[in-house]
Amino acid sequence: MSSLTVILTASAGSFPGLVAALQAIPVAVEEFPLLTFAPPLDWAPVDAAIRTLPRYGAVAFTSPRSARAFGERLASLTGAPDLAAPVWVAGGGTAQALRDAVGQSLEVRQPDPAAVGAGGAASALAAALAESGVAGPVLFPCGDIRRDELPARLRDDGLQVDEVVCYRSVLAGESEARRVAGRGRIIVVTSPSVADLLARACPPGVRPALVAVGPTTAAAARAAGWPPDAVSPRPAAGELAGAVRTLVAAADRGP
Numbered sequence: 001m002s003s004l005t006v007i008l009t010a011s012a013g014s015f016p017g018l019v020a021a022l023q024a025i026p027v028a029v030e031e032f033p034l035l036t037f038a039p040p041l042d043w044a045p046v047d048a049a050i051r052t053l054p055r056y057g058a059v060a061f062t063s064p065r066s067a068r069a070f071g072e073r074l075a076s077l078t079g080a081p082d083l084a085a086p087v088w089v090a091g092g093g094t095a096q097a098l099r100d101a102v103g104q105s106l107e108v109r110q111p112d113p114a115a116v117g118a119g120g121a122a123s124a125l126a127a128a129l130a131e132s133g134v135a136g137p138v139l140f141p142c143g144d145i146r147r148d149e150l151p152a153r154l155r156d157d158g159l160q161v162d163e164v165v166c167y168r169s170v171l172a173g174e175s176e177a178r179r180v181a182g183r184g185r186i187i188v189v190t191s192p193s194v195a196d197l198l199a200r201a202c203p204p205g206v207r208p209a210l211v212a213v214g215p216t217t218a219a220a221a222r223a224a225g226w227p228p229d230a231v232s233p234r235p236a237a238g239e240l241a242g243a244v245r246t247l248v249a250a251a252d253r254g255p
Helices: 018-023 044-051 064-076 092-102 113-119 121-132 149-156 174-181 192-201 215-224 237-253
Strands: 005-008 028-031 035-038 058-061 087-089 138-143 161-171 186-189 209-212
Touching: 005 018, 018 028, 018 237, 044 064, 044 138, 044 161, 058 064, 058 121, 064 092, 064 138, 064 161, 087 092, 087 121, 113 121, 113 215, 121 149, 121 215, 138 149, 149 161, 161 192, 174 192, 186 192, 186 237, 192 209, 192 215, 209 215, 209 237
Parallel strands: 005 028, 005 186, 058 087, 058 138, 138 161, 186 209
Antiparallel strands: 035 161
């Protein structure tokens, strides 16, 4: 059995089955979320967007968290209109989160998974929306910390994009990030903001091996000065565990 400890920095429940998949490698696993989430300070912009849903040409979601938060708010508002505009999601997990909130019969559209794996969820979704000939405006429910690929690409194509914040990200401090990183030989990072935090908190030379959840997080880690040692092709438990398994095998073989 490998003596390596793998640190997971994602919020609890973000990747169902990941802990079990890692323990089956086998490695020791410790969970220390460096990013937690809270409701927006003001729901009024989200509520206003929901009440005017019929005016949108499309609604786009790039993460399960935004889909869940928006969908639950939609379901809770008395007299809210149906989600009738074309709904675009970045992947299957985002689609399921939205259906769990508003109904399993909801039809969604999504980009080619290969495009998501190659360029990241937001970029792939923006390209698919643009290529579909969608008419604006586009409603983009999102978090307060997000990347701008999707709205920037759509605006470049002349589409109006309305961004509404449906959750807030609460990032740990640098001292906590440094303490967490020091507990393991491999650290799994699942968001660009956490990748940036860890790069600021941990000086070169004392960093564990870094596994990024996908190309977007990997790009953020490289930009922050901490290139990942492995990148999962998709944000899913099996693929993340596979990336970790590759690093563990290399460590077991030695130099």
